[in-house]
Amino acid sequence: MSKKLRYSEKLDCRHCGNVAPMRCPGAVSDTQTEEQDFGPPVEHGMIYEVLICPKCEEPSIRQGHWHDGMEDEDDWHGTIIYPSEPTRVAGLPNEVEREFVAAQKVATVSPNAYAVLLGRVLDVVCDDRNAVGDTLHQRLVDLANRDEIPTNLADMAHKLRQLRNVGAHANLGTITNDEVPVLEALCRAVLEYVYAAPQLVAQVESRLQKLFSN
Ligand SMILES: [Zn+2]
Structure with missing residues (x-):
């Protein structure tokens, strides 16, 4: 039937x-x-x-x-x-949010494209934080030198940058589904540090001020 x-x-x-x-x-x-x-x-x-x-x-x-x-x-x-909604990173500027959401949409469809789009997220973060340099590598170094991101996080961002190159050039290899969670964690770590953590600190400060002004 x-x-x-x-x-x-x-x-x-x-x-x-x-x-x-x-x-x-x-x-x-x-x-x-x-x-x-x-x-x-x-x-x-x-x-x-x-x-x-x-x-x-x-x-x-x-x-x-x-x-x-x-x-x-x-x-x-x-x-x-x-599946549950992907957790958002607090405090992202609109453009960074837009690029990060666009990247997440292709995560399971094409890990190579995901790596490329997460690299784009880093580009937009560098723009937003006025990083100086001709290449993404130089701009990430600039962010670390200006203490916008700690050195160990800049090192992780470099790894993401390298994986972006692999995703973009077939002759360098291929990104598989196994790498997707690592790529996501790397990018989230940068976004959480640059945007979410300062917002959290500002919120705590404002609550403390209210508490002590009474
Ligand atoms: Zn589907």
Whole structure:
């Protein structure tokens, strides 16, 4: 017996970044029925829907509240609960954020492209921090010399720069999925240090000031 395939509206796949309707092989409902003093019993609860990305074939799970007053399927709105949303780095300037998000979208599709785009994130960080130099290498050294980033972090950023070169030039080798988490950790470390940590310190300072001004 052939089963009619059901598809969602266009969704953003958090595994591979593809935007397309996803196949829905099934859903689980966790509902209860409540008797009413007047009128028919009311059924309501949670629906969990499994969605399969047409591009990477990885599953996502969407959760949403449902009640039997919903007349149409379109009345139900779920939120993706798996995979979880990538954690954002606090305090990123718009352009850095944009480049970092763009890079994350290709992480699982093309590790080589991911390395190249993370290198672009470093370029934008250097622009934002007014780093001086003709090459990314010189600009990272400049940031370290000016104490914008500590030397050991600059060394890590150099590794990311080297991996970016590998990603961009096939004759130098290839970046595999195994390197993706390392690349991400390297880039996050730089972003956390340059943007998130100072913002956190500023927040703590402001709270301390309020505390002591009372
Ligand atoms: Zn996908």
